[in-house]
Amino acid sequence: MSTYVIHPITLCRAQAEKSLMTYMAHQGEKIWRPYIFFLVEGQGGRFLVDTAIEAAQYQSYLPFFQKVEFQPLLSFDQALARRGLTPADIELVIQTHLHFDHCYNTARCGRAKVVVQARELAFARDPHPVQASMYRRELFEDLDLQVVDGPQEILPGVCVQPSPGHTPGGQSVLVDTAAGRAAICGFCCIQENFSPPADLTERLAPFASQPVLAPGIHVDPIAGFESVAALKQMSELILPLHEPAVMEVERVP
Amino acid sequence: MAKLKIHVLSSGRFMSAEKSNFTYQMDQGVKIVSPILMYFIEGAGSKILVDTGVSDPEWAAKYHHPIKRRPEEEPLTALRGLGVEPQDLDLIINTHLHWDHCFNNHLFSRARILVQEAELRYAIAPLACQALFYESAAVGLTPSWLKSLERIQPVRGEYKVEEGISLVPLPGHTLGCQGVLVQLASGPCLLAGDNCPLLENWEGNQLQKHIPPGIHVNLTDCYDSFARMEQITDRILPGHDLKALAMKQVS
Numbered sequence: 001m002s003t004y005v006i007h008p009i010t011l012c013r014a015q016a017e018k019s020l021m022t023y024m025a026h027q028g029e030k031i032w033r034p035y036i037f038f039l040v041e042g043q044g045g046r047f048l049v050d051t052a053i054e055a056a057q058y059q060s061y062l063p064f065f066q067k068v069e070f071q072p073l074l075s076f077d078q079a080l081a082r083r084g085l086t087p088a089d090i091e092l093v094i095q096t097h098l099h100f101d102h103c104y105n106t107a108r109c110g111r112a113k114v115v116v117q118a119r120e121l122a123f124a125r126d127p128h129p130v131q132a133s134m135y136r137r138e139l140f141e142d143l144d145l146q147v148v149d150g151p152q153e154i155l156p157g158v159c160v161q162p163s164p165g166h167t168p169g170g171q172s173v174l175v176d177t178a179a180g181r182a183a184i185c186g187f188c189c190i191q192e193n194f195s196p197p198a199d200l201t202e203r204l205a206p207f208a209s210q211p212v213l214a215p216g217i218h219v220d221p222i223a224g225f226e227s228v229a230a231l232k233q234m235s236e237l238i239l240p241l242h243e244p245a246v247m248e249v250e251r252v253p
Numbered sequence: 254m255a256k257l258k259i260h261v262l263s264s265g266r267f268m269s270a271e272k273s274n275f276t277y278q279m280d281q282g283v284k285i286v287s288p289i290l291m292y293f294i295e296g297a298g299s300k301i302l303v304d305t306g307v308s309d310p311e312w313a314a315k316y317h318h319p320i321k322r323r324p325e326e327e328p329l330t331a332l333r334g335l336g337v338e339p340q341d342l343d344l345i346i347n348t349h350l351h352w353d354h355c356f357n358n359h360l361f362s363r364a365r366i367l368v369q370e371a372e373l374r375y376a377i378a379p380l381a382c383q384a385l386f387y388e389s390a391a392v393g394l395t396p397s398w399l400k401s402l403e404r405i406q407p408v409r410g411e412y413k414v415e416e417g418i419s420l421v422p423l424p425g426h427t428l429g430c431q432g433v434l435v436q437l438a439s440g441p442c443l444l445a446g447d448n449c450p451l452l453e454n455w456e457g458n459q460l461q462k463h464i465p466p467g468i469h470v471n472l473t474d475c476y477d478s479f480a481r482m483e484q485i486t487d488r489i490l491p492g493h494d495l496k497a498l499a500m501k502q503v504s
Contacts, residue, residue: 019273019281024382024467027273028282128473130465214382217278219472222380 002157003178004042006252008239009079010034012055013247015069021190021242023214023221031190032071034247035101038184038239039083040175044155047092048112049173049184050241051076051105061100062133076105094160096186096241097170098124099134106143116140117162118149120169131167131219163187163231165224166215172231179253180236186227187215189240193228256438257417258295258504259490261497262331263288264306264357265313265322274467275450275493287493289320289353291328292444293335294435298415299343302332302364303433303444304492305357308397316385316394317352328357346420348446348492349427350376350398351386359400366398367414369422370407372429375470383470421485423448425475426466434485437504441485447492448478455482455489 016033018026037052055072059065080086090109095116096102106114124135148171153159157176164170166187173184193213212232214225231238239246270287272280292303306328307313313320324330329339342361347368348354358366376387376396384391398405408431412420417436424430426447433444447466449455454464465475482489490497 017281020278024274027271128476130472130476211381220470221382221472222470225380225382 001176002042002044002155004040004044004157004175006175006177006182006184006239007039007041007083008036008246008249008252009039009052009074009082010036010247011052011074011076011079012058012070012072013244014055014058014071018190020216021188022192022196023216023218023224025196025213026192032244033242034244036241036246037079037102037105038173039080039085040158042157044157045092046090047094047155047158048090048109049094050096050102051093051109053101053104057104058101061136076108092154094154094158094171094173095120095140096173096184097167098140099131099167099188100136100139102241103139107139112144113146114140114143115146115148115154115160117160117169117171118147119162119164120167120171121145121147123168128219161186161231161234163227165220165222165227166218168219170227172227174235177237177253181234182237182239182252183231183235184239185231185241187224188217188242189215189228190243191238191240191245193240194232194238256296256504257435258502259435259437259442259444260293260295260335260502261490261500262291262293262306262328263326263498264291264328264331264353265289265310265320265326267318267493268321270318270493271467276453277465277467277469277472279464286495287450288495288498290490290492290494290497291331292433292490293332293337294418294433295335297418300337300341301344301346301414301418302342302361303346304348304354304446305345305361307353308356313353316388329360344414346414346431346433347372347398348432348444349430350396351427351447352388352397354446354492355396355398358398358404364404366401366405367408367412367420368405369420369429369431370409371422371424372427372431373405373407375428380470386468421481423478423481425471425478426450426469428470430478432482439504440488442488442490442503443482443486445482445489445491448475448482449489449491450493451491452489452494452496454491455479 018029038049055070163186170186172186272283289307388394
């Protein structure tokens with residue numbers, strides 16, 4: 001069996017409203033939201049999941065973001081160099097989805113095949129106005145796209161699994177590791193989406209019977225809820241895309 | 254045709270409602286006072302009440318959020334104030350079956366109750382995170398509207414209630430939300446239910462023409478419902494806004 005080691009790498013973090021991750025919970029609370037990509041290496045090969053975004057790239061994306069407090073950490077090139085790599089060494093990128101902050105640096109990996117769900121690509125090319133600002137064609141249109149439709153094995157021990165809701169075609173990446181099956185989430189979320197804190201059941205009665213929280217940013221919160229619940233069942237270890245604690249994780253396992 | 258008039262009634266007030274539950278991705282952490290509105294339509298062939306309001310304060314505090322209710326906000330008292338006895342009411346229209354819009358259906362023993370079929374289906378077994386809104390079995394409760402199940406008439410899609418009054422499906426906030434379009438002397442007016450809990454949802458802001466409700470089952474449906482609303486009127490009455498309550502009546 002092929003197993004892999006996952007390195008979460010954070011390029012920057014920003015002050016952000018927590019309930020944008022946890023639908024109808026933690027309203028008014030602020031977190032430092034990290035922008036993370038994942039370097040995965042193992043017997044079956046090496047690949048990235050997403051390519052994240054640097055603080056300066058983020059702030060130049062829309063005028064509004066200049067008002068947001070960002071903390072720069074690394075450039076994309078610096079992050080790869082720390083693992084002895086350059087963008088040209090990357091031959092495979094799996095995009096969880098095509099929001100700009102998850103694919104901003106993908107075009108820098110000029111040799112990479114880029115795996116994306118068909119539904120995500122269709123939506124990214126013609127987004128509903130509610131998420132139009134999250135997609136920018138030049139970030140993904142010239143990539144060497146490898147379009148998949150539904151669950152698929154990408155490498156031995158690496159599968160993609162559709163996780164719609166946050167976006168129509170988000171996909172999670174299930175990776176076999178020596179510690180069990182890890183899931184890199186296909187939607188923007190934090191740890192509390194999977195294990196809402198006990199005090200929520202006291203303060204927010206609607207969640208009394210609820211095992212998970214839907215992503216706060218979504219096209220369809222019902223599908224989003226089901227995606228969180230399904231992923232929780234499917235894996236032993238969950239890596240939420242914007243979980244602050246993941247910043248402290250150097251490798252899994 | 255008789256002149257129709259809409260009376261705005263409150264059945265109680267949430268004293269500390271999370272505003273972002275009304276305005277998606279806006280004003281998180283901001284708390285507002287929010288009435289739970291009912292609308293009585295005067296001058297129609299039938300005596301019609303749109304939504305029957307919220308539970309008593311004790312029930313609301315135990316299972317949902319604390320409310321305050323003045324004596325005149327007790328639903329039967331509110332209607333008697335308009336000269337309507339409970340058994341006089343001919344028709345209830347529920348915009349949707351969340352607990353705070355249909356809790357008192359059973360108090361009007363003669364009234365037929367119009368609900369969208371999609372709403373009726375969904376209300377029995379909703380998504381877990383919405384189960385309490387429907388007081389469904391999943392949270393160990395029995396929805397109040399079940400007490401008068403035999404009087405419910407499911408409606409599928411657009412429906413003419415009588416001359417000048419019709420139902421318009423407005424999904425988004427829930428699967429089977431509906432608005433009530435009333436032809437007033439001043440023009441058409443839409444009781445939009447909780448697709449527009451506040452007037453602000455309809456009026457929008459610099460960034461968005463309309464603001465979706467924070468509680469919703471499908472965000473793109475909310476936008477499609479706004480587009481439908483634009484086709485039929487520019488005059489909206491919301492589900493939970495003090496500004497609407499201050500109007501008292503609209504004709």
